[in-house]
Amino acid sequence: xxxxxxxxxxxxxxxxxxxxxxxxxxxxxxxxxxxxxxxxxxxxxxxxxxxxxxxxxxxxxxxxxxxxxxxxxxxxxxxxxxxxxxxxxxxxxxxxxxxxxxxxxxxxxxxxxxxxxxxxxxxxxxxxxxxxxxxxxxxxxxxxxxxxxxxxxxxxxxxxxxxxxxxxxxxxxxxxxxxxxxxxxxxxxxxxxxxxxxxxxxxxxxxxxxxxxxxxxxxxxxxxxxxxxxxxxxxxxxxxxxxxxxxxxxxxxxxxxxxxxxxxxxxxxxxx
Amino acid sequence: xxxxxxxxxxxxxxxxxxxxxxxxxxxxxxxxxxxxxxxxxxxxxxxxxxxxxxxxxxxxxxxxxxxxxxxxxxxxxxxxxxxxxxxxxxxxxxxxxxxxxxxxxxxxxxxxxxxxxxxxxxxxxxxxxxxxxxxxxxxxxxxxxxxxxxxxxxxxxxxxxxxxxxxxxxxxxxxxxxxxxxxxxxxxxxxxxxxxxxxxxxxxxxxxxxxxxxxxxxxxxxxxxxxxxxxxxxxxxxxxxxxxxxxxxxxxxxxxxxxxxxxxxxxxxxxxxxxxxxxxxxxxxxxxxxxxxxxxxxxxxxxxxxxxxxxxxxxxxxxxxxxxxxxxxxxxxxxxxxxxxxxxxxxxxxxxxxxxxxxxxxxxxxxxxxxxxxxxxxxxxxxxxxxxxxxxxxxxxxxxxxxxxxxxxxxxxxxxxxxxxxxxxxxxxxxxxxxxxxxxxxxxxxxxxxxxxxxxxxxxxxxxxxxxxxxxxxxxx
Ligand code: SF4
Numbered sequence: 001x002x003x004x005x006x007x008x009x010x011x012x013x014x015x016x017x018x019x020x021x022x023x024x025x026x027x028x029x030x031x032x033x034x035x036x037x038x039x040x041x042x043x044x045x046x047x048x049x050x051x052x053x054x055x056x057x058x059x060x061x062x063x064x065x066x067x068x069x070x071x072x073x074x075x076x077x078x079x080x081x082x083x084x085x086x087x088x089x090x091x092x093x094x095x096x097x098x099x100x101x102x103x104x105x106x107x108x109x110x111x112x113x114x115x116x117x118x119x120x121x122x123x124x125x126x127x128x129x130x131x132x133x134x135x136x137x138x139x140x141x142x143x144x145x146x147x148x149x150x151x152x153x154x155x156x157x158x159x160x161x162x163x164x165x166x167x168x169x170x171x172x173x174x175x176x177x178x179x180x181x182x183x184x185x186x187x188x189x190x191x192x193x194x195x196x197x198x199x200x201x202x203x204x205x206x207x208x209x210x211x212x213x214x215x216x217x218x219x220x221x222x223x224x225x226x227x228x229x230x231x232x233x234x235x236x237x238x239x240x241x242x243x244x245x246x247x248x249x250x251x252x253x254x255x256x257x258x259x260x261x262x263x264x265x266x267x268x269x270x271x272x
Numbered sequence: 273x274x275x276x277x278x279x280x281x282x283x284x285x286x287x288x289x290x291x292x293x294x295x296x297x298x299x300x301x302x303x304x305x306x307x308x309x310x311x312x313x314x315x316x317x318x319x320x321x322x323x324x325x326x327x328x329x330x331x332x333x334x335x336x337x338x339x340x341x342x343x344x345x346x347x348x349x350x351x352x353x354x355x356x357x358x359x360x361x362x363x364x365x366x367x368x369x370x371x372x373x374x375x376x377x378x379x380x381x382x383x384x385x386x387x388x389x390x391x392x393x394x395x396x397x398x399x400x401x402x403x404x405x406x407x408x409x410x411x412x413x414x415x416x417x418x419x420x421x422x423x424x425x426x427x428x429x430x431x432x433x434x435x436x437x438x439x440x441x442x443x444x445x446x447x448x449x450x451x452x453x454x455x456x457x458x459x460x461x462x463x464x465x466x467x468x469x470x471x472x473x474x475x476x477x478x479x480x481x482x483x484x485x486x487x488x489x490x491x492x493x494x495x496x497x498x499x500x501x502x503x504x505x506x507x508x509x510x511x512x513x514x515x516x517x518x519x520x521x522x523x524x525x526x527x528x529x530x531x532x533x534x535x536x537x538x539x540x541x542x543x544x545x546x547x548x549x550x551x552x553x554x555x556x557x558x559x560x561x562x563x564x565x566x567x568x569x570x571x572x573x574x575x576x577x578x579x580x581x582x583x584x585x586x587x588x589x590x591x592x593x594x595x596x597x598x599x600x601x602x603x604x605x606x607x608x609x610x611x612x613x614x615x616x617x618x619x620x621x622x623x624x625x626x627x628x629x630x631x632x633x634x635x636x637x638x639x640x641x642x643x644x645x646x647x648x649x650x651x652x653x654x655x656x657x658x659x660x661x662x663x664x665x666x667x668x669x670x671x672x673x674x675x676x677x678x679x680x681x682x683x684x685x686x687x688x689x690x691x692x693x694x695x696x697x698x699x700x701x702x703x704x705x706x707x708x709x710x711x712x713x714x715x716x717x718x719x720x721x722x723x724x725x726x727x728x729x730x731x732x733x734x735x736x737x738x739x740x741x742x743x744x745x746x747x748x749x
Contacts, residue, residue, distance in 0.1 A: 025736045025737070027686075029736060030696070030735050030736040030737055031696050031699075031700050031731055031735055031736075032700075032729070032731040032732070033731065033732055034732055034734060034735060034736035034739055034740075035732060037736040037740070038736070038739075053736070053737070053740050053744075055689050055690075055693070055737065056689065056737070057685070057686040057687070057689050057692045058682070058686040060686070062679060062682060063679055063682070063683055064659070065640060065659065065662070066662060066666065066671065066675060066679055067659065067661075067662030067663040067664070067665055067666030067667075067671060068663075068666050068679060068683070069663055069666075071679070071683040071687075074683075074687055075683070075686055075687065078687065078689075106656075155639070155640070155641035155642055155643070156640075156642070159641070159642040159643070159645075159646050160642065186643075187599060187641075187643070188599045188639050188641035188643065190599065190639060191639065192638070192639025192640060192641070193639075193640075194675065195636075195637070195638070195639050195640075196721070196722055197719060197721040197722055198636065198637075198672075198675065198721070199283070199286070199600075199636075199637050200720075200721030200722060200724055200725055201286065201287055201290055201724075201725070202286055202290070202600055202603050202604060202637065203639075203721075203725065204724070204725030204726070205290050205603040205604075206599045206600070206602075206603055206639070207725070207726060208725075209599075209602075209603075231728070231729050232726065234712075234727075234729050235712065235722070235726030235727040235728055235729055236725070236726040236727075238712055238726075238727045238729075239714075239725070239726045239727045259732065260711060262729045263711050263712040263727060263729035263730070264711040264712075265707075265708060265709055265710050265711035265712075265730075266708060266711070
């Protein structure tokens with residue numbers, strides 16, 4: 001069970017009902033790596049929350065960043081309705097939480113009715129580690145991980161939501177784990193959604209620089225809080241033949257590392 | 273006519289840049305030099321963030337009342353004995369400048385660093401009309417010798433190394449001893465100084481840009497580190513100030529606030545080495561100064577941005593911080609952007625000035641990492657404005673068909689949760705099965721761009737929602 005700071009205890013453990021969390025698992029995690037979603041569920045439940053994952057699709061970010069406001073608005077309205085009844089909405093992704101928090105209100109600038117609802121959803125939506133630390137006051141997690149990790153700060157989480165110290169704070173409570181900072185941990189990995197495919201050679205050059213910094217840190221494990229960035233970096237590291245295990249930070253914090261790292265096969269992981 | 277653009281070929285330009293080892297080495301200097309210097313300058317000044325807010329407010333206020341400040345400025349320039357000319361576009365600006373030069377019977381014109389002069393292509397125009405323009409900023413001088421556009425708005429020759437410059441000097445300065453030693457950068461600097469010194473004295477007209485125009489006093493302000501701007505505007509009989517209309521600020525106090533963020537954001541200096549104020553022609557009691565003082569105020573697309581979402585771009589004070597912090601700029605350099613203004617500010621400004629049909633790649637070639645916005649001294653939301661361009665392109669059907677149809681398909685499923693769950697469950701099971709042996713794909717048919725540079729990690733197989741339904745249904749509902 002995650003330990004909470006004093007004073008924040010009653011809110012989740014005392015008489016008022018437990019916080020009801022709507023988990024926005026994000027489409028990438030849903031499709032590519034559900035274990036991250038289950039790690040998030042465990043962390044939230046350990047912190048005393050009640051977690052539900054309503055039927056969901058996508059926050060609309062790919063459409064939004066491609067200039068398709070119409071589709072984005074449709075998807076945003078769906079999201080707003082889906083998550084209406086929850087106390088908080090939590091996503092294991094800074095970029096998807098940032099989409100809801102920073103951009104949904106902008107989408108409905110000219111539509112006061114929806115604007116109110118978008119604002120309400122924005123106000124209660126959080127990235128996972130920042131929810132645990134900033135809202136619940138979690139200071140420790142019950143997990144063990146032997147070895148050094150290096151942490152990449154994904155851009156949206158860092159610059160839209162101020163996620164920087166929260167994951168490090170939680171990681172430093174993991175038994176056996178040490179954090180080794182890489183150079184330029186706050187510089188983009190070159191993913192950028194469709195950018196990675198539309199301008200693949202530029203994206204390739206950016207992730208190349210990132211992979212060099214990761215390698216130079218000597219940490220055998222790379223963590224971050226966004227699966228898109230993680231897939232980009234994992235794909236590059238494996239293409240370069242660098243044996244670095246890549247995971248979402250939630251997997252380590254929840255102590256759920258049975259699944260092989262991103263881009264590794266089950267067999268290879270077992271042989272390890 | 274604006275200077276020619278290769279922005280439509282952004283992709284090809286970028287690919288060429290990525291395969292240019294010399295350029296890649298030079299770009300490394302941008303990465304290392306500018307970023308640390310800005311950071312330590314910002315960290316040293318506790319009120320830096322508050323100053324950024326003030327800078328933002330000053331520029332916004334000015335833009336809201338631009339007509340009034342332009343009028344006030346014009347009055348003051350006239351009162352100090354100078355002339356103000358308004359040019360709607362590049363053609364008008366060039367003609368005005370040429371006619372001033374003709375009146376001064378000019379053979380040579382010295383020039384301080386000015387981005388607007390690049391925009392209107394004044395050098396080639398003057399040359400074609402028998403007048404010799406000479407750039408006096410070292411970086412501008414070098415790229416003039418090479419017949420290139422600047423690759424950075426404050427460090428025009430940042431894409432070059434010393435050996436390249438040495439070759440250019442040997443090629444052009446043929447009056448000097450062919451056996452002279454130019455192996456040290458300082459020797460290059462000394463040679464450029466000596467050559468330029470003669471040109472300063474011979475020039476009939478001096479053209480400078482302006483960092484700020486002060487409405488209150490009719491003053492133009494330039495900042496330089498080489499002092500070349502001073503010589504350009506003081507020595508010749510005629511001084512022409514070229515400035516786009518958004519350079520206006522209301523008062524000297526406002527200008528000094530902006531100066532405090534400008535140098536820190538640009539080079540990490542507290543102040544540039546020279547900050548020079550000029551107001552009108554030489555008065556009888558002045559020790560020096562030009563006999564004639566002209567200001568050419570150029571619109572060239574700015575007023576059309578007022579009142580639109582791109583108005584915010586007009587706050588730009590041309591510090592270069594956004595490109596210094598841009599991973600795309602670091603990867604491909606300034607020339608890839610294909611016109612005068614590179615990096616994030618160019619990605620927003622260029623489509624406004626030459627058309628999004630020509631410059632459409634620029635606002636798309638961004639990861640939206642947001643680092644530019646986080647350092648912009650006047651807080652221009654550059655990613656948001658790039659997104660606005662993408663929206664305009666989408667509305668005008670300029671978005672590539674492959675992107676449109678891919679997104680359309682995604683949107684179709686994303687709006688239908690039941691179908692989405694069904695389709696994704698099947699697709700991920702297949703992909704997961706195919707990738708289970710290696711855990712990744714080295715090649716995927718629909719993601720060739722991705723797999724050209726990195727592997728594609730295989731999905732775990734079962735979707736989250738499928739497993740959640742299987743394990744949790746009834747437990748939490
Ligand atoms: S957009 Fe901002 S950071 Fe970029 S050059 Fe202009 S003022 Fe500087």
